[in-house]
Amino acid sequence: MTTVSTLPPAALQASKAALDAAMAEGKVADGAKPPSSQAENGKESADDMEEGEIQEVDMESQAQGIRTVFSNPKDFNVKHPLYSAWTLWFDSPSTKGRNLPQTPMTAVPPTPVPQTPGAAAAAQGWMEDIKQVITFDSVEEFWGLYNNIVPPSQLPQRANYYLFKEGIIPAWEDEANKNGGKWSIQLPREKNRGNVDKWWLNTMLDAIGEQFDPHFEEPAPHSLVTGVIVSTRPQFYRISVWTRLAPGSDDTEKLRERTEVIGKHFKMKVLGFAEAQKLAGPLATEVEFISHKDSEKKGKGGKKIVI
Numbered sequence: 001m002t003t004v005s006t007l008p009p010a011a012l013q014a015s016k017a018a019l020d021a022a023m024a025e026g027k028v029a030d031g032a033k034p035p036s037s038q039a040e041n042g043k044e045s046a047d048d049m050e051e052g053e054i055q056e057v058d059m060e061s062q063a064q065g066i067r068t069v070f071s072n073p074k075d076f077n078v079k080h081p082l083y084s085a086w087t088l089w090f091d092s093p094s095t096k097g098r099n100l101p102q103t104p105m106t107a108v109p110p111t112p113v114p115q116t117p118g119a120a121a122a123a124q125g126w127m128e129d130i131k132q133v134i135t136f137d138s139v140e141e142f143w144g145l146y147n148n149i150v151p152p153s154q155l156p157q158r159a160n161y162y163l164f165k166e167g168i169i170p171a172w173e174d175e176a177n178k179n180g181g182k183w184s185i186q187l188p189r190e191k192n193r194g195n196v197d198k199w200w201l202n203t204m205l206d207a208i209g210e211q212f213d214p215h216f217e218e219p220a221p222h223s224l225v226t227g228v229i230v231s232t233r234p235q236f237y238r239i240s241v242w243t244r245l246a247p248g249s250d251d252t253e254k255l256r257e258r259t260e261v262i263g264k265h266f267k268m269k270v271l272g273f274a275e276a277q278k279l280a281g282p283l284a285t286e287v288e289f290i291s292h293k294d295s296e297k298k299g300k301g302g303k304k305i306v307i
Contacts, residue, residue, distance in 0.1 A: 069140040073147050076140050083210050085137035085166035088145065091130040092159030135166050142208060151197040155232045163204055164227030164242075172292040176226045181246035181291035183263045183307075185271065186238045188283040196237045200230045202270045203239055211269070212241060212262045224262060236283045241266055246291035247305070256305075263289055263307040275307070 067076045133149070136142055152161065162170035172178060187196075206212055207228045216223035224243040231238040247256040267273050267287040280286050289305040 069143040069147075073144055076144070079138035079140050081138050082136075082142070082208050084208075085135055086142075086163055086208055087135040087166050087168075088133040088149075089130050089162035089164065089170055090133050090160065092156050094156060130160075130162070130170070137166075142204075146201070146204075152200050152230045152232055152237065153193050153197050157232055157234050160229060160231045161200070162227060162229050163207060168226050170227055170229065170242075172296070176244050177242060177292060179245055180224075180226065180243040181259075181289055181294075182229075182240045182242045183266050183287060183289045184238055184240040184285070185267075185279065185287045186236050186283065186285045187279070189233070189236050192237055196230070196239075199239055199271055203228045203230070203241065203266075206265070206270055207241070212265055213258065214261065215258055224258060239271075246289075246293075248291070259289060260305065260307065263287055263305065267307050 066078055068078050069076045134145055136145055149161075155161075164170045165176075168174055168176045170177075207225060210216060210223055210225075212225045213223045216225075222244065224245055225241060226244050227242045229238075229240040229242070231240075241262060243259065243262065245255060245259075247259050264275065268275055271287070273279065273287075278286070287307045289307075290303075294303065
């Protein structure tokens with residue numbers, strides 16, 4: 001069976017190079033002989049083979065020395081690049097006025113604040129209390145991060161995790177967000193404490209794996225998704241998926257359809273609900289989309305898309 005990689009060519013090449021380097025490192029560390037000496041052990045070298053003959057590969061020796069985040073969470077040497085780099089941000093009442101996050105992760109220095117257009121405005125006020133945790137650009141680094149942070153079910157009330165593409169500040173004012181909106185769902189805290197960690201993990205995985213927007217390469221050069229957020233409140237959890245564009249009265253039907261695809265994926269693939277399932281109730285909402293501009297109206301109107 002032939003397996004087709006879904007990684008972009010550059011990422012696939014980098015991943016192969018990392019794997020080859022790990023294999024070579026493992027052979028040297030274990031005192032293995034170079035490939036040219038295989039004939040001495042009864043195996044033919046490439047020069048001794050006839051045309052069309054397939055050289056035998058010792059997979060066991062190649063696998064030696066390869067360390068993934070699953071086998072060694074702290075000292076892995078294989079990385080599978082993501083399509084984009086991502087930054088995790090955090091805030092809670094305990095971080096206000098402090099320089100470093102206290103509960104989600106320790107011993108991880110913050111990266112410099114990205115200076116994107118709109119960052120100066122977004123950095124005012126509440127941005128003074130939000131803290132960067134780390135930026136990562138590989139599957140292994142993501143799992144290394146995830147294995148060392150507090151899950152949402154154990155966060156204090158009024159805490160938030162923000163996972164956004166590198167260079168995008170998790171604020172409406174950022175250039176990447178100002179014309180967009182968000183899909184979100186709100187569910188009662190006590191009834192869903194056992195589910196929120198799974199939902200948040202699924203949301204992050206589909207975001208960094210570019211699974212929300214299947215048309216992000218054509219016709220637009222970017223995915224509509226800029227980031228995802230989980231918020232803990234005294235009585236409920238809220239999970240959101242932010243987009244760089246929001247459908248409006250002057251937009252084509254194609255943008256609305258593309259936006260709705262993200263909402264349906266969020267509801268059915270990430271959260272695991274049926275498309276027709278009704279979720280609204282006390283402290284609960286449906287999976288709803290609203291533009292950031294309408295959100296700023298603070299209850300004074302704004303049209304929502306409900307899945």
